[in-house]
Amino acid sequence: MKASAAAVVCLLLAPPAAHAHALVDVQSDLSQREPAVAFEPGIGSPFPAFSLQDPDGQTIDLASLRGKVVVLDVVSTRTAAGSAQSDLMARIQDDVAAGHMADQVELISVALDAEHDTVAMRKSYGPAHGLKPENWVLLGGARDDDPQHLAVQLAAKPVPPGLAPPVTYIVDSAGMLRARFFGLGFDPLNLVVYVNALTNDHHETAAPSVSTPSLWQAVKGLL
Amino acid sequence: MTGLRRRKILTVGASVAAIAVMTGLVSYSPTLYRLFCSVTGYGGTVQQAKSVKFGISRRTVVVRFDTNVAPGLDWEFRPLQAQVTTHLGEPTEVYFYSKNLADHPIVARAIYNVTPFKVGPYFTKTQCFCFTNEVLKPGESARMPVVFYVDPQLAKDANTSDVETITLSYTFFKSADQGPAQDMGARVSAEATQDKALVGEAAKARAQAAAHGDATYATPPMISETAASRGSGTP
Numbered sequence: 010m011k012a013s014a015a016a017v018v019c020l021l022l023a024p025p026a027a028h029a030h031a032l033v034d035v036q037s038d039l040s041q042r043e044p045a046v047a048f049e050p051g052i053g054s055p056f057p058a059f060s061l062q063d064p065d066g067q068t069i070d071l072a073s074l075r076g077k078v079v080v081l082d083v084v085s086t087r088t089a090a091g092s093a094q095s096d097l098m099a100r101i102q103d104d105v106a107a108g109h110m111a112d113q114v115e116l117i118s119v120a121l122d123a124e125h126d127t128v129a130m131r132k133s134y135g136p137a138h139g140l141k142p143e144n145w146v147l148l149g150g151a152r153d154d155d156p157q158h159l160a161v162q163l164a165a166k167p168v169p170p171g172l173a174p175p176v177t178y179i180v181d182s183a184g185m186l187r188a189r190f191f192g193l194g195f196d197p198l199n200l201v202v203y204v205n206a207l208t209n210d211h212h213e214t215a216a217p218s219v220s221t222p223s224l225w226q227a228v229k230g231l232l
Numbered sequence: 233m234t235g236l237r238r239r240k241i242l243t244v245g246a247s248v249a250a251i252a253v254m255t256g257l258v259s260y261s262p263t264l265y266r267l268f269c270s271v272t273g274y275g276g277t278v279q280q281a282k283s284v285k286f287g288i289s290r291r292t293v294v295v296r297f298d299t300n301v302a303p304g305l306d307w308e309f310r311p312l313q314a315q316v317t318t319h320l321g322e323p324t325e326v327y328f329y330s331k332n333l334a335d336h337p338i339v340a341r342a343i344y345n346v347t348p349f350k351v352g353p354y355f356t357k358t359q360c361f362c363f364t365n366e367v368l369k370p371g372e373s374a375r376m377p378v379v380f381y382v383d384p385q386l387a388k389d390a391n392t393s394d395v396e397t398i399t400l401s402y403t404f405f406k407s408a409d410q411g412p413a414q415d416m417g418a419r420v421s422a423e424a425t426q427d428k429a430l431v432g433e434a435a436k437a438r439a440q441a442a443a444h445g446d447a448t449y450a451t452p453p454m455i456s457e458t459a460a461s462r463g464s465g466t467p
Contacts, residue, residue, distance in 0.1 A: 034363070035363050038363065038364065107300065107302040107303070107403055107405070108300075108302075108343045108345070108403045108405075109345050109401055109403065110343075110345065112349075113349065196407075196408040196409065198405050198407060198408060201343065201405070202341060202343055205343035205344070205345075205363075206363065208345070209344065209345070209346070211352050211353035
């Protein structure tokens with residue numbers, strides 16, 4: 010009996026040490042390991058709402074991505090920098106797939122150059138960079154200025170000293186911006202580890218829904 | 233006259249008693265409400281008595297283990313048991329085995345997943361080897377412990393109460409940074425000591441309860457290895 014109580018006490022006392030390698034630990038570790046990452050304070054700020062279209066004309070907005078962690082970048086597809094960005098996104102996609110997270114993570118690139126980024130071009134762009142359609146999409150706008158509008162909103166966020174675009178944004182399953190990875194020199198695995206920690210973080214985004222008995226059920230139970 | 237006086241005294245006494253009882257109820261209403269909530273669980277209050285009694289629940293789940301090595305990493309990596317049957321709330325220790333097959337040291341990092349995804353909020357690891365850089369020297373191997381428990385609330389959540397099997401999956405990636413990293417063998421030994429007490433107490437509780445015929449804790453063996461297991465047998 011004493012041992013039972015001791016086990017329960019151990020379990021109750023465990024929480025401070027529980028959740029080994031929780032998100033906060035990963036964040037702390039990456040802050041030292043990855044100079045290109047900037048974490049948003051607290052649980053982050055809401056990611057700017059957007060409504061864009063995939064090459065098939067389907068509308069994808071922020072609300073439709075709820076429940077998934079989103080990795081998003083804004084690319085200029087006809088530049089060498091944009092091409093390098095997409096190659097990096099392809100590496101991230103490969104690691105996400107290897108880590109069995111494809112169902113939980115959505116990769117999104119926003120094509121900035123409406124004149125150049127026609128539907129046909131956007132359809133062929135992914136395969137050219139090894140990006141697979143399972144959980145990646147290149148979005149454009151129903152109106153020419155839609156992608157630019159999002160880009161302007163994102164650009165309004167201050168860039169930390171010493172860091173420079175391009176930026177890869179990490180948005181959690183509740184639509185909050187959690188981290189920004191700057192430039193092209195960061196280790197994609199660092200991003201994937203952070204994304205994995207986010208997919209496994211259920212403490213701020215998804216509280217367990219245990220049903221509470223009604224007052225009548227509670228009183229009835231007492232009797 | 234005597235009868236009238238007695239009735240008056242009774243009336244005054246009853247009134248004083250009623251006022252005293254009401255005053256008491258008002259004074260102790262927060263305490264009584266908390267008592268009511270703790271007994272019934274009404275308002276989301278944790279049921280203390282129930283928690284203690286069922287800290288380690290009678291209900292069991294099967295936890296299966298899956299391991300993967302990402303392309304480019306020359307490591308062998310596998311669970312040392314295919315699955316375990318564990319009670320909800322019971323700290324459970326399992327082991328994984330990794331070996332560097334290359335002729336040079338390799339630094340790697342692991343990530344993990346718990347499926348079905350809806351179980352995630354109820355699956356807690358108190359020790360694991362994920363997210364941190366681990367190094368294995370050429371030909372070196374390590375036996376890596378993971379300690380976890382499944383929250384008994386799993387059985388009370390209508391969304392997860394039907395879950396009987398959970399899969400814990402790990403994937404090791406080769407790190408871009410192949411610089412100095414913690415020696416995996418040394419680190420996992422130190423961490424294992426910290427969690428031994430937790431798991432040991434739980435096992436002791438089960439053993440003692442079983443010896444006293446408490447059916448709540450009479451369970452199948454904690455770790456069940458199958459012949460088909462990739463991790464069966466010794467490394």
